[in-house]
Amino acid sequence: xxxxxxxxxxxxxxxxxxxxxxxxxxxxxxxxxxxxxxxxxxxxxxxxxxxxxxxxxxxxxxxxxxxxxxxxxxxxxxxxxxxxxxxxxxxxxxxxxxxxxxxxxxxxxxxxxxxxxxxxxxxxxxxxxxxxxxxxxxxxxxxxxxxxxxxxxxxxxxxxxxxxxxxxxxxxxxxxxxxxxxxxxxxxxxxxxxxxxxxxxxxxxxxxxxxxxxxxxxxxxxxxxxxxxxxxxxxxxxxxxxxxxxxxxxxxxxxxxxxxxxxxxxxxxxxxxxxxxxxxxxxxxxxxxxxxxxxxxxxxxxxxxxxxxxxxxxxxxxxxxxxxxxxxxxxxxxxxxxxxxxxxxxxxxxxxxxxxxxxxxxxxxxxxxxxxxxxxxxxxxxxxxxxxxxxxxxxxxxxxxxxxxxxxxxxxxxxxxxxxxxxxxxxxxxxxxxxxxxxxxxxxxxxxxxxxxxxxxxxxxxxxxxxxxxxxxxxxxxxxxxxxxxxxxxxxxxxxxxxxxxxxxxxxxxxxxxxxxxxxxxxxxxxxxxxxxxxxxxxxxxxxxxxxxxxxxxxxxxxxxxxxxxxxxxxxxxxxxxxxxxxxxxxxxxxxxxxxxxxxxxxxxxxxxxxxxxxxxxxxxxxxxxxxxxxxxxxxxxxxxxxxxxxxxxxxxxxxxxxxxxxxxxxxxxxxxxxxxxxxxxxxxxxxxxxxxxxxxxxxxxxxxxxxxxxxxxxxxxxxxxxxxxxx
Numbered sequence: 001x002x003x004x005x006x007x008x009x010x011x012x013x014x015x016x017x018x019x020x021x022x023x024x025x026x027x028x029x030x031x032x033x034x035x036x037x038x039x040x041x042x043x044x045x046x047x048x049x050x051x052x053x054x055x056x057x058x059x060x061x062x063x064x065x066x067x068x069x070x071x072x073x074x075x076x077x078x079x080x081x082x083x084x085x086x087x088x089x090x091x092x093x094x095x096x097x098x099x100x101x102x103x104x105x106x107x108x109x110x111x112x113x114x115x116x117x118x119x120x121x122x123x124x125x126x127x128x129x130x131x132x133x134x135x136x137x138x139x140x141x142x143x144x145x146x147x148x149x150x151x152x153x154x155x156x157x158x159x160x161x162x163x164x165x166x167x168x169x170x171x172x173x174x175x176x177x178x179x180x181x182x183x184x185x186x187x188x189x190x191x192x193x194x195x196x197x198x199x200x201x202x203x204x205x206x207x208x209x210x211x212x213x214x215x216x217x218x219x220x221x222x223x224x225x226x227x228x229x230x231x232x233x234x235x236x237x238x239x240x241x242x243x244x245x246x247x248x249x250x251x252x253x254x255x256x257x258x259x260x261x262x263x264x265x266x267x268x269x270x271x272x273x274x275x276x277x278x279x280x281x282x283x284x285x286x287x288x289x290x291x292x293x294x295x296x297x298x299x300x301x302x303x304x305x306x307x308x309x310x311x312x313x314x315x316x317x318x319x320x321x322x323x324x325x326x327x328x329x330x331x332x333x334x335x336x337x338x339x340x341x342x343x344x345x346x347x348x349x350x351x352x353x354x355x356x357x358x359x360x361x362x363x364x365x366x367x368x369x370x371x372x373x374x375x376x377x378x379x380x381x382x383x384x385x386x387x388x389x390x391x392x393x394x395x396x397x398x399x400x401x402x403x404x405x406x407x408x409x410x411x412x413x414x415x416x417x418x419x420x421x422x423x424x425x426x427x428x429x430x431x432x433x434x435x436x437x438x439x440x441x442x443x444x445x446x447x448x449x450x451x452x453x454x455x456x457x458x459x460x461x462x463x464x465x466x467x468x469x470x471x472x473x474x475x476x477x478x479x480x481x482x483x484x485x486x487x488x489x490x491x492x493x494x495x496x497x498x499x500x501x502x503x504x505x506x507x508x509x510x511x512x513x514x515x516x517x518x519x520x521x522x523x524x525x526x527x528x529x530x531x532x533x534x535x536x537x538x539x540x541x542x543x544x545x546x547x548x549x550x551x552x553x554x555x556x557x558x559x560x561x562x563x564x565x566x567x568x569x570x571x572x573x574x575x576x577x578x579x580x581x582x583x584x585x586x587x588x589x590x591x592x593x594x595x596x597x598x599x600x601x602x603x604x605x606x607x608x609x610x611x612x613x614x615x616x617x618x619x620x621x622x623x624x625x626x627x628x629x630x631x632x633x634x635x636x637x638x639x640x641x642x643x644x645x646x647x648x649x650x651x652x653x654x655x656x657x658x659x660x661x662x663x664x665x666x667x668x669x670x671x672x673x674x675x676x677x678x679x680x681x682x683x684x685x686x687x688x689x690x691x692x693x694x695x696x697x698x699x700x701x702x703x704x705x706x707x708x709x710x711x712x713x714x715x716x717x718x719x720x721x722x723x724x725x726x727x728x
Contacts, residue, residue, distance in 0.1 A: 023081030025103060026071060026130075030326065033069050034189060035182030036062075043070050043173045047156065050171035051149055054159040057175035059339045060220030060266075064132050066175055067160035071130045080125040080154075088133030088338050089288040089393035091400060093140035098431045100129070100144070102392075107427035107608045107687075108644045111464035114430050115144060117644060122152035133338060135161040142167050177217035184212050186219060190226035194319060204234040211238045220339060224269040227321030241268055266343045269320060279305050280313045281322060282351065285344035286361045289393035290326070290333040295368075299360045333390070358401050365391065365398040366411060369418045376421040377528045379566025385605060388422045395419070399435060403442065410449040412439040417452035421529065423460060425569045427606030433460050446480040451489035454480075459496045462503065463609060465646030470500050491520035495534045498541075503650040507541040514538035532558050532570040539577045544654045548581040555581075572601035572610050579617055583658070592621050596695050603691045611691065612641040616649065618694045620662040628669040629678045630693075631662055636682020637690035 047053045047070065055067045071082045085103035090096060097114040101121075108117035122129075129148075134141040142165040145157055149169070159165055164172045178186060184200065187208060191198045200208055211234060215221040228237050270278060283300035284291075296314060301307035314334070317323040322340055326333050336344065348354050368391065372384045388395070395415065402412035416435040423432025436457040444450050454477035461470035474493045481489035498513030514534055521531045535558045543551035555578045562571040575598035582591040595618045602610025615638040623631035638659075642648040649655040667675040682690070 023079075024075065025081075025083050025105070026068060026075070027084065029068075030324070031193070032189065033065060034186040035178060036066060036069075039066070039173075039175070040069060040073065044073060046171040046173055047074065047158065050169055051155065052145065052157045052159070052165070052167055052170045054161065054164050054170055054172050055175050056161060056164055056172055058218070059162065060218045060337075061175050061177060062219040063160040063162075063175055065219070067130055067132060067158050070158055071128055074128060078126055078128045078156075080127040082128040082130065084130040084132065086132045086289075087137055087141065089397075090137060091288075091397070093137050094434065095396065095431075096137055096140045096144060098434065100131070101430070104129070106644075107606050109427070109429045109463055109608055110644065110646050111433065111461070111466045111469070115147065117430070118144070119148060119151045120643065122148055122155045124154070125152070126154035127156075129155060129157045131157060131159045131161075133161065134159060134165070135163050138163060138165060141165060178212075178219060178222075179217065180209060180212060183215070183217040183222055184208055187212055187222045187226050190223050190321070191229040194227060194230040198229060207234040207238050211241065214238070214241055220337065221264075221266075223321045224266065227269070227319060228272065230319050240272070263343075266340060269322060270343065270347075273317075273320070273322075274313075276305055276309065276313045277316055277320075277322075278347065280310065281317060281340075281344045282348040283344075283353075283357055284317075284323070284334075284336055285341045285348055286354075286357045286397075287336070287394060288397045290335045290390060291394065292331065292333050295364055295394075296334070298364045299357065361394070362398040362401045362411070365394050366415055369395065369415055373418050373421060376425070376569075377565055377567055381425075381566070381568050382604075385422070385426050388419070389426070399439065403439065406442070406444075409439065409442045409444045410447055413444065413453040414449035415439075417449065417456045420452075420456040420459065421569075423456070424463065425529075425605055425607060427608055429460050429464055433457070433464065436460060446484055448486060448489065451477055451481050451484070451486055452492075455489060455492040455496055458493065459499070462496060462500045463646070465650070467500060467504060470496070474500070487520065487524050488526065491517050491524065491526065492530065494520065495530065498534070499537060502537055502541055503652055503655070505652050505654055507544040507654060511538060511541040511545070514541060527561075529567055529570045532561060532567065533573065536570060536573045536577055539574075540580075543577060543580055543584075548584055552578060552581045568601050569605055569607070572598045572605075572607070572614075575601075576610070576613055576617065579614075580658075583617060583621060588621055588624055592618065592625075595621065599691060599694060603687070608641060608645050608687075611687065612638050612645055613655075615641070615690065615694055616659050616662075620658045620665075622694075623662050623665045623669075628666040629674070631666045632670065632675050632678035633682035633685075634690070634694055635659065635662060635666070636679040637685045637687075637694075638682075639679070640683045640685065641687060641690075 043053060043055065043066070053070070055063045055070070057063050068084065071084070075082045083104050085100045087096065087099060090099050097118060101108065101114050101118055104118070104121060106117060106121050108114065110117070131141065131145070138161070141159075145159070145165060146167045148155055149157065149167070164170060177183075184205075188198065188200050211225060212222060215225060225237055225241065228240075232240070270281065273281065280296075280300055283305075284296065286299065287295070293311060293314070297307045297310045301310055305313065314323065318325050318334070322336070324335050324337065326335070345354075348357060369388075372388055375381075375384050378384075399412045399415050402408045402410075402415065416432075416439045419432065419435075422428055423436075436453055440450070440453055440457065454473050458470045458474035458477060461467075461473060474497050478490055478493035478497075481487075481493060494513055495517035498510045498517060501507070501510035501513060514537055517534050518531070518538065521527070521534065535554055539551040539554040539558075542554065555574045558574045559571065559578070561567070562574060575594040579591040579594040579598065582588075582594065595614050599611060599614035599618065602608075602614060615634055619631045619634035619638065622634060639648070649659055663675075666678075670678065685693070
């Protein structure tokens with residue numbers, strides 16, 4: 001099974017980058033599911049009776065595929081979708097909640113525990129959650145599942161692992177090995193992938209049946225054996241397997257324990273590999289989740305395995321079903337099944353090379369993060385976001401590796417700080433806060449890595465609505481940076497202190513700090529997305545004191561730099577401020593156009609803060625265009641999002657003005673009862689649906705036959721809005 005990637009920013013050619021999110025993330029099957037029809041029906045029956053179904057069984061028996069197939073067959077019953085979370089690459093129990101939130105596409109900017117966000121998300125929904133590979137995290141997983149099921153009555157869970165969760169109400173389905181007929185069908189189908197002309201016939205059927213019996217009908221073992229059909233006949237595979245079994249059992253040909261059968265099949269496949277293939281197999285075990293060719297060539301190559309030979313050796317492992325390959329639009333990515341990885345890890349430990357390979361793995365992903373941070377300030381922001389998302393399990397492992405030695409903690413701090421753009425720009429504040437707190441717990445020198453982690457922590461805390469945490473981190477960063485003479489860290493600490501002043505209603509202080517930070521940035525020659533955001537935030541502070549011309553002038557300059565560099569994330573906030581100024585001037589059409597672009601970008605990057613701010617302003621634009629009911633709906637949609645961001649409009653009087661104006665206008669036109677009804681209908685909208693509606697505008701609403709709330713409006717109450725009344 002492979003994990004599907006979250007959607008990331010669409011290209012400019014995408015006709016609808018703001019389209020509602022898909023109802024689920026079940027991965028597309030790379031090959032057909034075979035057999036087990038009676039078992040599927042039995043499991044479906046259990047799931048209908050119990051809200052937690054755990055599919056248990058030995059390694060390699062096909063639990064993941066079976067659980068996914070159960071989910072596919074039940075998909076239509078869950079209006080809020082079917083979602084899969086894979087835990088096999090997670091090592092830290094504290095990351096279980098983050099991983100489930102990620103799988104559900106849940107973005108939460110607040111400092112509340114991710115468990116609370118998960119409970120709130122699931123509480124009012126009817127959805128099916130598939131949890132795969134939990135057995136090494138069973139305590140953390142069981143506690144979380146227990147609470148989710150208790151608090152979310154519309155939730156059902158299918159779990160797949162080698163042992164039950166032991167949660168009240170759990171139905172356990174012990175997945176047996178395949179029947180003879182299903183096993184033969186699976187073997188034949190997989191054999192055809194490496195030998196297209198292969199068919200079961202009178203000449204090979206008996207040998208195939210015996211082979212499937214010797215492999216005890218374990219799907220992974222059958223697939224490994226089928227991978228040998230590229231070079232061997234069924235009879236040859238059987239003879240070699242028979243020799244291997246005899247060797248392991250002292251000559252007996254009786255039934256083998258299931259785990260020994262699987263280990264025998266994996267070991268036999270390993271034995272048939274060349275020395276180079278065995279070496280690469282062992283070294284690949286240091287990766288978590290998926291990986292690409294460039295990473296393999298760097299991490300796994302060496303004198304015994306030259307980099308220019310890695311591709312050929314990897315190709316042989318793919319042909320033998322040791323490595324899985326996923327060919328997508330982003331290129332080829334690879335992974336090892338858990339059992340195969342564990343076997344390789346044992347061989348790597350036997351060579352005494354594990355720590356060296358783990359450090360090479362860590363070094364590669366340190367380099368990748370560095371490249372991604374630099375490339376974030378470029379037209380490749382969408383590519384960077386998608387790349388980091390797909391590499392997150394490996395980046396986590398790299399941080400874990402660095403935390404194991406006091407001498408290398410600074411590398412974990414560097415990595416956590418370098419990923420600021422991902423934590424902040426791609427809706428990962430909660431996990432970012434987890435890592436930043438974690439890496440800063442360890443004592444280390446105040447070198448650039450620790451100082452960077454401190455200002456990034458302060459930035460995250462500001463956005464999470466945690467002023468105390470922000471002040472502590474930013475003050476420590478500035479004081480130590482001044483002692484160390486680190487001008488860059490001082491500039492960032494001053495900048496993010498200005499952000500805190502801005503959202504806590506001290507725009508004069510914020511303006512002073514932003515000017516200070518920008519002067520420091522100029523002095524050290526810094527230009528990146530952070531610097532542009534400092535200018536945008538300065539423009540917001542200026543706009544709050546009423547100088548719309550100066551605010552627009554600052555943002556026009558930022559807009560030009562963004563266009564020159566292909567920067568989209570900071571551009572979204574720049575357009576928001578320009579739209580704010582246009583709205584204050586009564587330029588409603590211009591404000592809608594800029595807010596539409598801002599909202600599209602923010603939503604594509606999963607930036608909930610940018611999304612909800614744009615929705616709030618679009619609600620006001622909509623109200624002055626004469627669509628009071630739709631404005632109320634959009635306010636309700638924004639109201640639903642704010643708890644995942646923090647205090648509504650930061651609890652700020654300045655940021656709250658547009659919301660108050662919109663409510664006053666809409667309530668005055670609709671009356672209290674209808675306003676509340678339309679607002680409540682908006683609170684039922686998912687983020688993607690709300691964004692799509694907001695971007696549709698009045699023309700799209702008229703085409704649908706009326707305003708969004710579904711309540712017919714008298715024609716006389718509609719206004720064109722382009723020359724609508726002044727605000728206030």
